């Protein structure tokens with residue numbers, strides 16, 4: 001009742017025939033079409049909230065230029081109709097934050113968190129009087145807003161059929177996007193189309209306007225809610241479409257709760273857009289796990305590529321990959337070359353049973369001796385990276401989770417790759433009565449599942465690298481053992497994909513998928529060959545560049561040991577490149593065309609650069625102004641050699657050394673499908 005009265009505030013309340021009726025006071029009526037604005041700390045980016053004929057409507061402008069045209073907000077609530085008409089805005093409560101925090105690992109050690117916040121009650125002027133609050137945080141380079149459902153008698157068991165948040169992109173724009181809700185989850189090549197030709201897209205989706213402004217729409221802190229796909233309604237007007245569940249509704253929660261943040265990143269160019277992506281982390285809750293020093297960024301090798309080449313198999317039999325003998329050899333290779341761990345896929349019973357119904361996460365195939373392998377690895381100071389493929393049977397995995405994690409912990413495993421290979425909508429779980437239910441990889445059930453796995457794994461000091469995951473929404477801030485994930489087309493497509501990943505893939509990923517967080521791309525295929533020798537459309541130097549361009553705190557050296565032995569120059573780079581960074585910046589780049597990324601080693605003074613191009617040969621001028629002034633650096637460069645490129649000799653690579661300073665600009669040629677990698681080490 002108190003909540004009810006609070007909700008009614010300035011209204012006259014009558015109790016008639018068992019119904020609460022509210023009549024707006026003169027004061028309330030005068031509020032119709034009031035606009036509440038909240039601008040960023042630098043005053044340039046502004047969010048405005050109003051009502052238009054009672055419909056809550058927001059817009060965004062930057063320096064007075066519209067970015068998001070008036071866009072409506074609302075919800076379809078099961079059994080309770082639409083929320084979003086006859087709305088009155090209450091008083092805005094404002095606050096601001098200006099601080100920074102330290103990541104346990106990441107692209108940047110320190111993250112600046114500076115925003116202005118506005119919280120506005122939005123109350124229905126109907127008998128129901130349901131209140132939803134809008135909270136917006138406006139940063140200089142973007143913003144996030146979310147809905148809070150306060151505890152209230154009129155809305156306790158909240159059942160959401162659809163969220164009706166619109167984004168009307170102002171100004172003609174192009175878009176880079178992958179389809180949302182399609183069978184292959186997030187594993188599509190990006191389409192570049194006019195914004196008005198987008199269908200239903202996953203997020204992050206990136207837009208570039210005719211005036212050069214870059215925008216990305218995504219979400220942050222996806223907790224106990226369904227992910228949204230962005231559906232185009234008309235022209236450049238988009239609306240959230242929540243991923244479905246096995247139930248008729250999309251989301252079911254008990255108030256009070258808050259939705260994930262709906263985010264908009266804004267940059268004057270592609271590098272600025274990448275820099276803005278810290279906003280996603282800032283909108284997540286701080287670390288809940290406490291000391292996470294057991295989460296160790298590192299490079300790994302694994303019983304992996306040979307399966308994708310179809311030379312070995314996951315299941316036991318004549319081609320079985322994860323035999324004790326094979327794994328011991330990989331451990332030797334890892335120890336000899338300084339790799340932190342060996343991923344072992346296909347060691348446990350149940351491989352590729354239908355919907356993963358036969359997986360046993362703590363039972364080894366007869367030709368794999370976990371005790372021996374774990375003891376040998378410990379002796380060689382190499383870790384084992386565990387693997388839990390579920391084939392989408394998340395229900396079975398949850399039932400075995402404790403036993404599965406405990407098994408790994410007892411064998412010294414501190415990182416586990418999980419997998420949910422199943423078509424979209426093919427995630428299996430069971431109701432308490434045993435009824436099978438099918439869920440989406442990005443519905444509410446899986447949002448809960450991934451947090452559950454993170455929490456349980458943390459209790460066993462295990463970090464998670466999820467494949468076929470839910471999209472990244474920055475939850476690594478809250479659960480720093482969510483170290484990396486897939487959620488894009490990775491290198492495996494270069495083994496068997498039709499087509500393989502084209503050269504524009506990574507310069508597109510950097511400004512789309514990578515805005516959301518780390519990606520386990522699994523780079524380093526120095527043989528440049530997939531299944532049956534099919535050529536990978538990259539140069540050798542380009543495979544090295546991926547280690548810097550595509551961030552992941554677990555970075556794989558994915559090729560076979562025998563292939564690395566044939567390419568010692570390339571292996572020398574992979575052995576030395578760091579995976580944890582003090583700071584990162586995109587030095588230059590355009591979506592889908594090229595990118596040059598510079599990262600400084602965490603707590604170190606050496607810098608590492610990677611450059612990638614699409615299928616065009618490009619010269620890039622790399623301004624080294626980011627180096628410390630007055631110091632000489634040794635630049636070691638791995639770059640495409642003459643005659644290189646995907647139409648020439650893909651293996652042509654020059655490894656050279658120069659002395660440079662912060663006053664230098666290096667001119668480098670990237671051949672078609674090529675790139676470069678570089679280390680810059682101060683000379684003492």
Ligand code: NOJ
Pocket residue numbers: 304345389419421467468486492
């Ligand atoms: C797909 C994953 O992306 C890949 O890395 C893994 O090897 C297979 N599933 C088997 O789990």
